Amino acid sequence: MSEYIAPVRDMQFVLKELAGLEQVSQLPGCEEATPDLVDAVLEEAAKFAEGILSPLNVPGDQEGARWHDKQVTMPKGFKEAYGQFVENGWSALACEPEFGGQGLPKVVNACVTEMWKSANHAFSLCPLLTTGAIEALVLAGSDELKQTFLEKMVAGTWTGTMNLTEPNAGSDLAAVRTKAEPQADGSYKIFGQKIFITYGEHDMAENIVHLVLARTPTAPEGVKGISLFVVPKFLVNADGSLGARNDAYCVSIEHKLGIHASPTAVMAFGDHGGAIGYLVGQENRGLEYMFIMMNAARFGVGLEGIADGERAYQRAVTYAKDRIQGTDIGVRGGPKVAIINHPDVRRMLMNMRSQVEAARALAYVVGAAHDTAIHHPDPETKKQNQAFVDLMIPVVKGWSTEMGIEVASTGVQVHGGMGFIEETGAAQHLRDVRISAIYEGTTGIQANDLIGRKMAREGGATIKAVIGLMKQLDGKLAEQSAGKNGEHFVAIRQRFATGVAELEKAATWIVENYGKDVRATSVGAVPFLWLFGIVAGGWQMARAALIAQAKIDGGDSDPFYPTKIVTARFFADHQLSRAPGLASTVVDGAAGALALDESMF
Amino acid sequence: MKILVPVKRVVDYNVKVRVKSDGTGVDIANVKMSMNPFDEIAVEEAVRLKEAGVATEVVAVSAGVAGCQETLRTAMAIGADRGILVETDAELQPLAVAKLLKALVDKEQPQAVILGKQAIDDDANQTGQMLAALLGWPQATFASKVVLAGDKATVTREVDGGLETLEIALPAVITTDLRLNEPRYATLPNIMKAKKKPLDTVKPADLGVDVAPRLKTLKVAEPAKRQAGVKVADVADLVAKLKNEAKVI
Numbered sequence: 001m002s003e004y005i006a007p008v009r010d011m012q013f014v015l016k017e018l019a020g021l022e023q024v025s026q027l028p029g030c031e032e033a034t035p036d037l038v039d040a041v042l043e044e045a046a047k048f049a050e051g052i053l054s055p056l057n058v059p060g061d062q063e064g065a066r067w068h069d070k071q072v073t074m075p076k077g078f079k080e081a082y083g084q085f086v087e088n089g090w091s092a093l094a095c096e097p098e099f100g101g102q103g104l105p106k107v108v109n110a111c112v113t114e115m116w117k118s119a120n121h122a123f124s125l126c127p128l129l130t131t132g133a134i135e136a137l138v139l140a141g142s143d144e145l146k147q148t149f150l151e152k153m154v155a156g157t158w159t160g161t162m163n164l165t166e167p168n169a170g171s172d173l174a175a176v177r178t179k180a181e182p183q184a185d186g187s188y189k190i191f192g193q194k195i196f197i198t199y200g201e202h203d204m205a206e207n208i209v210h211l212v213l214a215r216t217p218t219a220p221e222g223v224k225g226i227s228l229f230v231v232p233k234f235l236v237n238a239d240g241s242l243g244a245r246n247d248a249y250c251v252s253i254e255h256k257l258g259i260h261a262s263p264t265a266v267m268a269f270g271d272h273g274g275a276i277g278y279l280v281g282q283e284n285r286g287l288e289y290m291f292i293m294m295n296a297a298r299f300g301v302g303l304e305g306i307a308d309g310e311r312a313y314q315r316a317v318t319y320a321k322d323r324i325q326g327t328d329i330g331v332r333g334g335p336k337v338a339i340i341n342h343p344d345v346r347r348m349l350m351n352m353r354s355q356v357e358a359a360r361a362l363a364y365v366v367g368a369a370h371d372t373a374i375h376h377p378d379p380e381t382k383k384q385n386q387a388f389v390d391l392m393i394p395v396v397k398g399w400s401t402e403m404g405i406e407v408a409s410t411g412v413q414v415h416g417g418m419g420f421i422e423e424t425g426a427a428q429h430l431r432d433v434r435i436s437a438i439y440e441g442t443t444g445i446q447a448n449d450l451i452g453r454k455m456a457r458e459g460g461a462t463i464k465a466v467i468g469l470m471k472q473l474d475g476k477l478a479e480q481s482a483g484k485n486g487e488h489f490v491a492i493r494q495r496f497a498t499g500v501a502e503l504e505k506a507a508t509w510i511v512e513n514y515g516k517d518v519r520a521t522s523v524g525a526v527p528f529l530w531l532f533g534i535v536a537g538g539w540q541m542a543r544a545a546l547i548a549q550a551k552i553d554g555g556d557s558d559p560f561y562p563t564k565i566v567t568a569r570f571f572a573d574h575q576l577s578r579a580p581g582l583a584s585t586v587v588d589g590a591a592g593a594l595a596l597d598e599s600m601f
Numbered sequence: 602m603k604i605l606v607p608v609k610r611v612v613d614y615n616v617k618v619r620v621k622s623d624g625t626g627v628d629i630a631n632v633k634m635s636m637n638p639f640d641e642i643a644v645e646e647a648v649r650l651k652e653a654g655v656a657t658e659v660v661a662v663s664a665g666v667a668g669c670q671e672t673l674r675t676a677m678a679i680g681a682d683r684g685i686l687v688e689t690d691a692e693l694q695p696l697a698v699a700k701l702l703k704a705l706v707d708k709e710q711p712q713a714v715i716l717g718k719q720a721i722d723d724d725a726n727q728t729g730q731m732l733a734a735l736l737g738w739p740q741a742t743f744a745s746k747v748v749l750a751g752d753k754a755t756v757t758r759e760v761d762g763g764l765e766t767l768e769i770a771l772p773a774v775i776t777t778d779l780r781l782n783e784p785r786y787a788t789l790p791n792i793m794k795a796k797k798k799p800l801d802t803v804k805p806a807d808l809g810v811d812v813a814p815r816l817k818t819l820k821v822a823e824p825a826k827r828q829a830g831v832k833v834a835d836v837a838d839l840v841a842k843l844k845n846e847a848k849v850i
Contacts, residue, residue, distance in 0.1 A: 086789040089789035092790075
């Protein structure tokens with residue numbers, strides 16, 4: 001049995017050395033987040049994740065959420081754990097102080113969110129969805145809606161959901177058919193069915209606040225005719241107490257590959273006369289509000305790839321050290337050794353570790369940029385950081401989750417036949433993380449968003465600026481190539497320089513050809529997203545290696561630093577080395593994908 | 602009633618310590634440090650007494666390097682009202698700590714000192730007893746239940762073969778055993794509040810205490826590796842081995 005140990009040391013390193021926590025804590029509104037406070041928060045969050053959430057992960061998967069009589073019973077222990085989560089104030093960490101939140105920066109929230117997700121992916125979705133709903137209300141809700149709902153949601157005593165998907169409206173939200181009929185008192189009656197509603201029904205909180213996309217009778221067709229409504233499970237009386245049961249019921253939950261403890265509800269609105277809903281913001285602007293909030297949710301889902309990857313890695317390492325099989329390669333008749341001594345097992349473990357660390361570094365750097373974009377006093381700095389965040393969100397979401405699937409799959413492989421057996425626990429990480437590359441926009445959607453909205457639309461301005469920043473690292477890498485550990489830096493420098501050049505080549509091709517041949521560039525979208533993820537991850541690992549070397553040169557004997565340099569070297573040789581292949585797929589890959597007639601499939 | 606809770610910063614219980622190659626001690630560079638678990642129980646007990654309205658103020662104190670501030674902040678996140686650090690880079694042995702604590706008790710005048718029965722690094726199990734002796738106060742060690750009422754403390758102690766209940770007069774020194782309580786998880790708001798609680802720093806010299814070690818460490822070594830066992834043929838063989846080889850029966 002392998003228990004989760006939060007990677008606090010790596011988190012602190014990334015926060016302080018790569019993401020610039022010090023600078024973040026100097027931003028107006030972020031003053032509370034001094035490094036010593038953040039250390040204390042991480043330590044205590046780690047205790048909670050390790051001590052309360054992690055032990056429920058396997059039993060929650062086995063028992064699953066259960067539906068009966070339009071209610072959902074959570075697996076044993078979840079209700080109590082959620083109660084303690086709320087009581088200890090974790091749900092309010094990054095929320096607005098105005099509504100009872102602690103207002104800590106998003107980058108700090110990223111660390112603790114990763115911990116919740118590593119410890120218990122299924123559990124973590126409840127607070128994640130609540131945070132998304134809170135953001136939508138803060139952004140677009142009227143004062144009355146804010147006053148009615150936000151305080152309880154920030155405290156976590158009420159949870160939130162996002163009701164977008166319908167049976168015929170999945171990735172294509174233009175097809176949403178749920179109706180909203182205006183009432184004399186200014187409210188609406190909602191009629192329709194929503195599917196795939198995460199935590200749409202459960203027994204952990206007093207009330208559930210559904211955010212529902214629906215059309216008013218006069219709405220235009222397509223995405224420009226969708227409005228956003230608040231539909232609480234229980235209506236709220238004027239004094240804030242809970243009133244009548246609203247006509248919003250969970251009619252079943254799904255049987256899924258993974259995240260069994262997370263109830264995925266089919267919601268029926270208005271089967272008994274109409275569910276009462278309240279308009280958020282203005283009519284027909286629902287999708288716009290949802291998309292702003294979706295950025296945060298996509299970032300959170302990206303963390304799942306890192307979180308499940310980390311957990312899979314920890315489990316694989318424990319097993320590889322414990323499992324004795326065969327002799328050291330090349331040694332006949334020698335003693336039997338633990339499989340961690342076998343070169344291919346080493347390769348697998350380093351592949352897992354280096355990718356998780358690279359993706360974590362990239363995600364936290366993007367998280368810190370988001371804080372800067374929100375809080376920095378200078379409008380130009382704000383704008384630049386927001387552009388960087390917008391560009392990188394699909395990469396953090398798409399690359400981290402695909403990487404997480406690969407890492408969790410490798411984790412199964414390290415266990416050999418035992419990995420295929422559920423009791424070992426390795427399989428759960430693979431089953432759980434599989435959804436992360438699908439919900440909140442599939443990898444294909446992320447990649448299309450990246451090459452279309454985030455690159456082609458602005459002529460590639462932001463990605464060119466980012467590539468410019470990447471190139472600036474070469475001087476330092478060159479310098480270090482002549483210093484201590486030079487051989488590692490020679491390799492990192494060469495691989496990274498090639499990666500950046502290939503990224504530039506592929507990005508230029510996409511920007512130039514998107515308007516001319518959108519089908520061809522779209523075939524290259526996902527390979528491009530991988531390429532961008534690998535090079536951006538390699539960028540952060542190269543930065544990490546340089547900082548680690550500076551620490552070593554300064555006399556720091558912490559073994560963390562030489563380990564980081566070796567991990568960065570591995571990432572360069574095993575991941576950055578893939579850049580030329582991916583770039584050529586981006587540029588040349590369309591012909592074979594599009595040539596066949598549909599009838600040939 | 603004011604309660605003083607001494608807390609020690611020790612190598613985290615999850616860390617596998619390594620003996621330094623020169624045998625002078627264990628290597629604590631780059632190792633995760635946290636509050637001695639027995640002291641965490643002491644802080645929890647004091648905070649519960651405050652929440653129950655028995656105590657009015659809980660003061661956490663620590664002695665050692667500047668990093669002990671973190672340990673004090675942890676105590677304040679659990680619920681201690683303020684902290685005092687006696688800052689020194691010197692090696693501190695139990696007698697020196699007891700003397701420092703006595704000086705702080707003289708200054709703070711608490712009605713009770715609650716601390717861990719021992720620290721998980723040196724396992725000395727001496728500081729509480731020495732402090733009681735220096736103060737001339739009653740002591741109740743290895744507490745598994747504590748009731749403070751009026752000027753008396755009723756303390757249930759874990760002793761070999763069972764439980765012993767003592768009544769002692771306050772002020773007194775109480776040392777905590779594992780089963781006294783289960784420390785809470787600190788809440789996020791309390792972690793943030795802890796940062797703003799007062800933390801005073803003094804030096805041993807300010808308290809007039811000479812902390813120079815009285816004991817000299819000659820050598821620190823890893824415990825001997827456990828020998829592989831043998832399979833015995835039958836009970837008679839086992840008994841014979843226990844008698845003749847192990848000489849335990």
